[in-house]
Amino acid sequence: MDAVHLRNLTAAYGGQQVLGPISLDIRPGEHIALVGGSGAGKSTLLGLLYDQVRDRAALVPQEQGLVQSLPVFHNVYMGRLAAHSRWYNLLNLVWPRRRELRAIEPLLEKLGIPDKLRTPVATLSGGQKQRTAIARALFQEAEILLADEPVSALDGPLAHVVMGLMTESYATSVVALHDIDLALRYCDRIIGIQNGQIALDDMTRRLTPSDILPLY
Amino acid sequence: MILSSTSVRITAAFVAIAILCLFAADLAITTINPWQDLAALFLGMVTPDFFSLEHIGTALLRTLAFAFTGVALGSVSGFLLALVFRFRAVRMFCAFIRAIHELFWALIFLQFFGFHPLTGVLAIAIPYAGIFAKVYSEILDETDPTPERVLSRKVDVLSSFLYARIPDALPHLITYTSYRLECGLRSSAVLGFVGLPTLGYYLESSFSQGYYSEVGALLLLFYVLIATLRLWARPRLIPLYVIAAPFFLGDGLPIVWGNVVRFFTQDIVPSPLRDGEGLSGLWHWLSDLAVNQAMPGIWNTLVLTQIALVLTGLVTLMAFPLISRHFGGPTRRGLGHVVLVIARSTPEYVIAYILLQLWGPSMLPAIVALALHNGGIIGHLIGRRSNEITLRPDAPKGIERYGYELLPRLYSPFLAFLFYRWEIIMRETAILGILGIYTLGFFVDSAIQNIQFDKAMVLILVTAFLNIGVDAISRRVRARLKLKVSMTCEGH
Numbered sequence: 045m046d047a048v049h050l051r052n053l054t055a056a057y058g059g060q061q062v063l064g065p066i067s068l069d070i071r072p073g074e075h076i077a078l079v080g081g082s083g084a085g086k087s088t089l090l091g092l093l094y095d096q097v098r099d100r101a102a103l104v105p106q107e108q109g110l111v112q113s114l115p116v117f118h119n120v121y122m123g124r125l126a127a128h129s130r131w132y133n134l135l136n137l138v139w140p141r142r143r144e145l146r147a148i149e150p151l152l153e154k155l156g157i158p159d160k161l162r163t164p165v166a167t168l169s170g171g172q173k174q175r176t177a178i179a180r181a182l183f184q185e186a187e188i189l190l191a192d193e194p195v196s197a198l199d200g201p202l203a204h205v206v207m208g209l210m211t212e213s214y215a216t217s218v219v220a221l222h223d224i225d226l227a228l229r230y231c232d233r234i235i236g237i238q239n240g241q242i243a244l245d246d247m248t249r250r251l252t253p254s255d256i257l258p259l260y
Numbered sequence: 261m262i263l264s265s266t267s268v269r270i271t272a273a274f275v276a277i278a279i280l281c282l283f284a285a286d287l288a289i290t291t292i293n294p295w296q297d298l299a300a301l302f303l304g305m306v307t308p309d310f311f312s313l314e315h316i317g318t319a320l321l322r323t324l325a326f327a328f329t330g331v332a333l334g335s336v337s338g339f340l341l342a343l344v345f346r347f348r349a350v351r352m353f354c355a356f357i358r359a360i361h362e363l364f365w366a367l368i369f370l371q372f373f374g375f376h377p378l379t380g381v382l383a384i385a386i387p388y389a390g391i392f393a394k395v396y397s398e399i400l401d402e403t404d405p406t407p408e409r410v411l412s413r414k415v416d417v418l419s420s421f422l423y424a425r426i427p428d429a430l431p432h433l434i435t436y437t438s439y440r441l442e443c444g445l446r447s448s449a450v451l452g453f454v455g456l457p458t459l460g461y462y463l464e465s466s467f468s469q470g471y472y473s474e475v476g477a478l479l480l481l482f483y484v485l486i487a488t489l490r491l492w493a494r495p496r497l498i499p500l501y502v503i504a505a506p507f508f509l510g511d512g513l514p515i516v517w518g519n520v521v522r523f524f525t526q527d528i529v530p531s532p533l534r535d536g537e538g539l540s541g542l543w544h545w546l547s548d549l550a551v552n553q554a555m556p557g558i559w560n561t562l563v564l565t566q567i568a569l570v571l572t573g574l575v576t577l578m579a580f581p582l583i584s585r586h587f588g589g590p591t592r593r594g595l596g597h598v599v600l601v602i603a604r605s606t607p608e609y610v611i612a613y614i615l616l617q618l619w620g621p622s623m624l625p626a627i628v629a630l631a632l633h634n635g636g637i638i639g640h641l642i643g644r645r646s647n648e649i650t651l652r653p654d655a656p657k658g659i660e661r662y663g664y665e666l667l668p669r670l671y672s673p674f675l676a677f678l679f680y681r682w683e684i685i686m687r688e689t690a691i692l693g694i695l696g697i698y699t700l701g702f703f704v705d706s707a708i709q710n711i712q713f714d715k716a717m718v719l720i721l722v723t724a725f726l727n728i729g730v731d732a733i734s735r736r737v738r739a740r741l742k743l744k745v746s747m748t749c750e751g752h
Contacts, residue, residue, distance in 0.1 A: 098412075098413055099412070099413055099414070102410075103409075103410045104410075105406055105409070105410060107404075107406045108406070109406035109407045109409060109410035110407060111404075111407045111423065111424060111427045111428055112404075112427075112428050113427045113428050113430065113431065114423070114427045118423065118427075122407070122410075122411065122423050122424065125411060125412070125415040125416075125419045125420065125423060126411075126412040126414035126415045126416075128419075129416075130416045130418045130419050133416075133418075133419040133422070133423070134418070134419070134422060137422055137423065180410070184412070186412075
């Protein structure tokens with residue numbers, strides 16, 4: 045993929061500037077962690093980022109963006125709606141295609157929810173919903189992954205499995221995280237946000253937890 | 261003050277207006293033996309005659325067939341309109357078609373389709389399409405937008421709509437449509453009063469011949485039909501009913517296409533233009549129509565509406581404790597439910613028709629009919645709302661519980677529902693004129709009787725704009741009081 049160059053991004057709520065101006069380059073093959081206290085502007089920055097690269101990005105928003113009454117299968121399939129004709133999509137909606145089922149099953153297996161393929165999302169637990177949203181993004185196979193607190197509802201070992209899967213499947217990603225250890229372990233560049241500005245931007249190998257903690 | 265002063269002030273203002281209207285209203289019981297006739301009717305209700313079953317079977321079958329066909333057609337067209345509801349022209353079109361009552365639509369179609377089943381089907385389908393369009397589009401707008409946001413922009417519109425929007429909206433769309441089906445049954449029954457072969461037709465003929473036991477049987481079966489709606493109208497069976505319904509509409513009379521052409525090219529053209537009297541003739545004709553028919557019609561409609569609105573509020577406040585778990589035991593509540601089901605299942609038109617026969621012509625039957633029916637509906641909704649309130653164990657009982665604990669908590673939703681129904685009460689008030697009360701419907705009906713369709717059309721337009729105006733005022737009042745209610749069958 046090509047590098048992403050963002051210049052002077054700003055965001056305002058009710059006339060008050062809450063973010064930026066921020067300039068940022070994302071190079072191909074980079075795993076970037078966005079860190080910072082709550083309300084610092086991580087989600088806002090991810091949203092702006094998504095608007096810039098929407099055609100080549102997969103997004104896992106904090107609200108997950110799941111259709112509650114559809115089964116896990118269809119929610120995951122939605123990642124690749126654009127790859128098929130509308131008639132194929134319509135058919136698959138009322139009568140799931142075996143080809144798609146076979147493609148999605150192993151993904152759910154890796155995420156630890158293989159038995160939920162045909163379960164409506166509304167009946168899942170918080171952690172299962174979160175993994176469904178991640179499965180959709182993984183299935184989408186876009187150029188770049190944007191994820192907002194994707195493992196917030198997952199416990200220790202599971203969070204590692206999911207972070208590992210995301211880094212493995214996407215060469216380039218920007219992930220907002222509040223867990224410093226996960227950020228240091230799975231990302232090679234860390235951007236710290238404070239009061240709507242970039243307060244820290246460095247390669248992970250040059251950082252320790254004590255460099256990041258002051259941001260919170 | 262327990263209540264916000266705004267809601268108290270608004271209540272006081274509406275009560276004051278209603279009292280002033282009482283002076284302008286014509287309220288009287290003119291029949292010689294009103295109570296004796298009423299007793300005869302009640303005797304008929306408790307001794308229903310189910311033996312003329314063929315009669316009754318046809319009446320109910322036709323009522324169902326018209327309701328299903330009309331509501332299905334309205335629902336499909338309403339859904340299509342909902343997809344383009346963001347256009348102002350579409351919104352105005354929908355507001356206009358739903359501002360005209362089913363009976364007015366029926367009266368219009370009768371003039372050129374005659375007693376063809378299409379008249380009844382369209383009379384229900386058209387206003388319902390306008391209502392469905394508005395509510396469906398609100399439901400679609402309220403669906404979570406994030407699933408659409410995460411989709412790639414390359415996804416085609418149809419796939420995006422079917423995957424990301426419809427599934428979560430579908431349960432709400434179905435619930436609302438089935439609510440509306442119940443309303444459709446009432447609308448269909450009432451169409452009989454203008455001559456279509458539904459319940460109202462049989463009710464009117466039995467009533468005018470004094471066969472009160474037949475009236476009783478018809479009404480009782482209609483209540484059973486509506487009360488058991490949830491049992492027989494299962495979602496899986498609905499497609500079957502919808503496919504079958506058109507075959508049970510009856511044959512009616514064939515359409516004479518010459519009448520259709522004449523209606524549009526001659527009948528509804530204002531007579532001065534038809535007779536070549538020019539613009540001055542038209543002006544004279546219009547001002548005559550405005551002074552002698554539209555103005556008195558509007559005045560009487562407004563007067564009656566305002567009295568009926570306040571009386572509806574009173575009935576509601578007296579009726580909701582009947583089904584509230586904060587008063588009385590299960591037996592009394594069960595009886596309360598029966599009373600409220602009867603009140604809300606009987607169309608106001610039917611109650612008004614019966615009372616008018618018993619008491620003679622005046623505004624009184626219409627006011628009582630509107631208050632009973634609408635009070636039954638809001639009483640049911642408020643009663644249910646009161647059951648969601650948990651009182652502390654040592655809360656006062658009886659009238660203190662009503663006044664201190666429940667009324668203050670329920671007053672806002674009560675006002676919200678009442679103002680929601682304001683426009684509906686006005687629509688009905690206008691239509692009750694067909695029964696001989698001097699509201700707008702009376703003037704529309706007399707114009708049609710005198711074969712002056714041009715005048716009838718103008719008066720129907722006046723009625724539609726009056727409804728749209730009241731709807732706008734009611735929306736403002738609700739916004740000012742910050743009232744919001746969830747959608748119900750009745751509030752559209």
